[in-house]
Amino acid sequence: MAFVTEPRAVLIDELSLGLAPTIVGMLVDKVRQLHEMGTTIVVIEQSINVALLMSQQALFLEKGQVRFRGRAEGLLDRPEILRAVFVGDADQVASADGAGATPVAGASAARRRRGAHLECRELTKRFGGITAVGGVDLVVPPGRIIGLIGHNGAGKTTLFDMLSGFVDLDGGRVLLDGTDISDEPPHRRPILEVGRSFQEALLYPSLTVTDCVKVALERHLANRDPVAAALHLPASTDSERSAHARAEALIDLLGLDAYRDRPTGELSTGTRRIVELACLLAQDPAVILLDEPSAGVAQSESEALGPLLRRIQAETGCSLVVIEHDMGLLSGLCDELVALEQGRVIARGTPEDVLADPAVVASYLGTDAAFVARSGPRR
Ligand SMILES: Nc1ncnc2c1ncn2[C@@H]1O[C@H](COP(=O)(O)OP(=O)(O)OP(=O)(O)O)[C@@H](O)[C@H]1O
Numbered sequence: 001m002a003f004v005t006e007p008r009a010v011l012i013d014e015l016s017l018g019l020a021p022t023i024v025g026m027l028v029d030k031v032r033q034l035h036e037m038g039t040t041i042v043v044i045e046q047s048i049n050v051a052l053l054m055s056q057q058a059l060f061l062e063k064g065q066v067r068f069r070g071r072a073e074g075l076l077d078r079p080e081i082l083r084a085v086f087v088g089d090a091d092q093v094a095s096a097d098g099a100g101a102t103p104v105a106g107a108s109a110a111r112r113r114r115g116a117h118l119e120c121r122e123l124t125k126r127f128g129g130i131t132a133v134g135g136v137d138l139v140v141p142p143g144r145i146i147g148l149i150g151h152n153g154a155g156k157t158t159l160f161d162m163l164s165g166f167v168d169l170d171g172g173r174v175l176l177d178g179t180d181i182s183d184e185p186p187h188r189r190p191i192l193e194v195g196r197s198f199q200e201a202l203l204y205p206s207l208t209v210t211d212c213v214k215v216a217l218e219r220h221l222a223n224r225d226p227v228a229a230a231l232h233l234p235a236s237t238d239s240e241r242s243a244h245a246r247a248e249a250l251i252d253l254l255g256l257d258a259y260r261d262r263p264t265g266e267l268s269t270g271t272r273r274i275v276e277l278a279c280l281l282a283q284d285p286a287v288i289l290l291d292e293p294s295a296g297v298a299q300s301e302s303e304a305l306g307p308l309l310r311r312i313q314a315e316t317g318c319s320l321v322v323i324e325h326d327m328g329l330l331s332g333l334c335d336e337l338v339a340l341e342q343g344r345v346i347a348r349g350t351p352e353d354v355l356a357d358p359a360v361v362a363s364y365l366g367t368d369a370a371f372v373a374r375s376g377p378r379r
Pocket residue numbers: 018127130131132150151152153154155156157158159199
């Protein structure tokens with residue numbers, strides 16, 4: 001729509017956000033063509049790789065100040081300004097394991113042994129004439145990390161909606177540890193151990209970051225007896241203290257210190273996503289469904305997300321299913337990739353095999369060398 005009026009300048013806020021690699025490749029070409037026709041382009045991008053495909057000049061902003069101004073490639077020589085602020089790099093994440101640290105996400109020995117087996121068979125969902133998900137089988141064994149990829153509209157989010165109970169099934173069953181949970185409402189499923197994030201971060205806008213995380217933790221208070229709480233009985237105050245300590249540990253782990261007392265409604269899109277991740281981890285689910293966790297966060301954060309998710313998996317023994325368009329993140333993270341197209345599985349297997357599968361390359365990754373390079377694993 002911005003291009004319809006043939007403007008002399010176009011301002012684009014996050015061109016690549018949430019888009020499949022082939023679509024980003026096509027859009028980048030369109031932007032270049034427009035530029036060649038004399039249009040000035042200013043594009044906001046979290047992905048440095050995409051920004052470098054389009055721009056000669058770059059500005060890097062931090063807290064309202066210009067931290068870098070110059071030729072776009074020059075950004076690559078300035079790792080200090082591209083560092084991750086929230087999730088931290090892999091080393092920082094590892095050092096948060098230090099002795100005496102409060103365990104996050106319930107990293108008890110008992111918890112590690114638990115895990116859950118999530119399985120769906122022949123899942124089908126239709127919206128009018130569209131089969132959003134058609135006969136999909138998915139097995140998520142305890143402790144496994146599975147990546148879900150596919151073009152925009154392939155049915156990825158709908159599949160999550162079905163696993164977490166947000167839409168009714170037109171066919172198929174969802175089983176958790178062999179028990180049929182297909183008819184359980186969504187609010188019962190976290191209790192049954194399935195937790196999910198949303199493509200758009202959903203938070204209470206007027207609550208502070210700390211309070212949002214505490215609300216999420218509340219379900220896990222060892223003692224939630226309202227009478228005990230009202231009388232300040234020891235069991236209740238002890239569990240509240242431990243909830244507070246765990247909320248603090250999560251805020252620390254995700255680098256949210258500076259935001260702890262800010263209402264979430266005031267935060268930037270990327271910061272809200274990190275808070276949402278903290279709230280999800282607070283619920284300590286055995287199966288975590290993440291819908292595009294890297295969308296809208298800086299590239300440096302998304303690079304650090306892989307090591308963090310692996311660490312969370314190792315500490316809690318949870319399994320993860322991650323929807324992502326960032327192939328670098330997925331290929332370094334996942335045991336298995338499942339590719340969807342028009343609601344059907346077109347490939348599944350190791351990341352190497354799926355990313356080399358001709359059907360996946362043709363429909364999803366495209367052949368643009370820049371995106372093939374982006375697909376290399378990050379570890
Ligand atoms: N509530 C709805 N009503 C009608 N159609 C829907 C609804 N939700 C999803 N669809 C359709 O189902 C298909 C799958 O959508 P879905 O959101 O699952 O895709 P996706 O793989 O998550 O895409 P994206 O990468 O863009 O997030 C699309 O054709 C979409 O238009």
